[in-house]
Amino acid sequence: MKYLRIITNRSKGSKFMQQLQAYGAKYISCLLAEGSANDHILEVLGINKERKEIVSALVNDSLVKDLLDKLSDKFDKKNTSIMFTTPIDKKGEINMEYEALYVIVDKSNADRVIDISQKHGARGATIVHGRGSGIQKKSVFLNMVIEPEKDIVIMLIKKDIAEKIKSALYDSLELNQDSNGILFSLPVSDVRGLVDQK
Numbered sequence: 001m002k003y004l005r006i007i008t009n010r011s012k013g014s015k016f017m018q019q020l021q022a023y024g025a026k027y028i029s030c031l032l033a034e035g036s037a038n039d040h041i042l043e044v045l046g047i048n049k050e051r052k053e054i055v056s057a058l059v060n061d062s063l064v065k066d067l068l069d070k071l072s073d074k075f076d077k078k079n080t081s082i083m084f085t086t087p088i089d090k091k092g093e094i095n096m097e098y099e100a101l102y103v104i105v106d107k108s109n110a111d112r113v114i115d116i117s118q119k120h121g122a123r124g125a126t127i128v129h130g131r132g133s134g135i136q137k138k139s140v141f142l143n144m145v146i147e148p149e150k151d152i153v154i155m156l157i158k159k160d161i162a163e164k165i166k167s168a169l170y171d172s173l174e175l176n177q178d179s180n181g182i183l184f185s186l187p188v189s190d191v192r193g194l195v196d197q198k
Contacts, residue, residue, distance in 0.1 A: 001058055001059070001060060001061065001087075001088050001089055002058070002059050002060075002061060002064050002085040002086065002087055002088065002189065002190070003056065003057075003058060003085060003086045003087075003088050004020075004025065004056065004057050004058070004059050004064070004067075004068075004083065004084075004085045005054055005055070005056045005083070005084055005085075005086075005100075006054070006055040006056075006071070006081060006082070006083045007033070007035070007052055007053075007054050007081065007082050007083075007126050007154075008052065008053055008055065008081035009050070009051070009052060009053070009081065010032070010051035010052060010053055011053075012053065012081065013030040013053035013054075013055045014030070016055045016071065017030055017055055019070075019071060020055070020057045020059075020067075020071075023059075023063065023067045023070065023071075024059075024060070024063055024067075025057035025058065025059045025063075025067070026057065026058045026059075027057060027058045028055065028056070028057040029055070029056050029057075030053055030054065030055050030056075031053065031054045031056075031128055032051075032052075032053060032128075033052040033053065033054050033126050033127055033128045033129075033154075034050065034051060034052055034126070034127045034129075035050040035051075035052040035124060035125070035126050035127070036050075036114050036118075036124050036125045036126075036127070052126055054126065054128065054154075058088075059085070064085055064190060065190070068083055068085075068190055068192050071083060071192070072192040072193060081193050082156065082191070082192065082193040083190070083191070083192040083193060084098065084100060084156055084188045084190060084191045084192075085188065085189050085190040086100060086186045086187060086188060086189065087187065087189050096159065096187045096188055096189055097158065097159055097188075097191075098156050098157065098158060098159060098188040098191055099156070099157055099158075099159055099162045099185040099186065099187060099188060100154065100155075100156055100185060100186045100187075100188050101117075101122075101154070101155045101156075101157050101162065101165065101166070101183070101184075101185045102152060102153070102154055102182075102183070102184050102185065102186070103152070103153045103155075103169060103181060103182070103183045104150055104151070104152050104153075104181055104182045104183075105150065105151060105153070105173065105180070105181035106149070106150060106151075106180075106181070107129070107149040107150060107151050109151070109173060109181065110127050110151035110153055112172070112173065113125070113151075113153045113169060113173070114127075114153060116165075116168050116169055116172050116173075117153075117155055117157070117165050117168075117169065119168075120161065120164050120165045120168050121157070121158075121161040121164070121165065122155050122157050122161070122165055123155075124155070125153050125154065125155045126153070126154045126155075127151050127152070127153055127154075128151070128152040128154065129149065129150075129151055130149075130150045130151070130152060131149060131150060156188060156191065162185065166183060166185070169183055170183060
């Protein structure tokens with residue numbers, strides 16, 4: 001069994017969800033997210049985030065390759081949508097070319113995560129907004145507990161630059177301190193639609 005994620009432009013998620021269901025995928029869901037823009041024109045206009053959706057599903061191993069090939073035909077051009085899978089039932093050493101890096105930080109630090117990662121070779125990133133429920137400071141306003149806003153930054157990075165990026169993030173964001181954030185990575189077994197990283 002593999003956990004499939006498709007990061008695509010906003011409004012395309014429903015179409016991918018229908019196709020996944022038709023191809024036999026299970027437990028299909030969709031999250032709203034933002035992507036870091038790599039386009040120089042967008043930067044000049046002051047737009048540094050693109051509206052994205054993350055579609056996820058569980059897919060049987062026997063269906064993965066065929067399903068990814070069929071779905072990748074739907075991509076307009078490289079790096080507008082990416083698909084990747086993570087094995088969920090593998091044991092032992094997994095030798096893959098890419099890792100899915102997840103960094104959970106306070107909302108104010110998401111752009112720093114992207115900047116640090118890109119300086120060390122990462123290309124794009126996708127941000128999912130959320131709230132924390134750990135031991136962080138919580139505020140009370142009109143008898144309501146206000147939980148701190150968090151961002152989950154997701155990046156696909158080549159394995160050969162992964163340690164350099166993780167170390168830079170760990171040191172720069174002081175992730176050894178309580179409540180500064182969490183960093184973890186998962187192996188990626190299949191990738192489609194990703195621009196090569198140097």
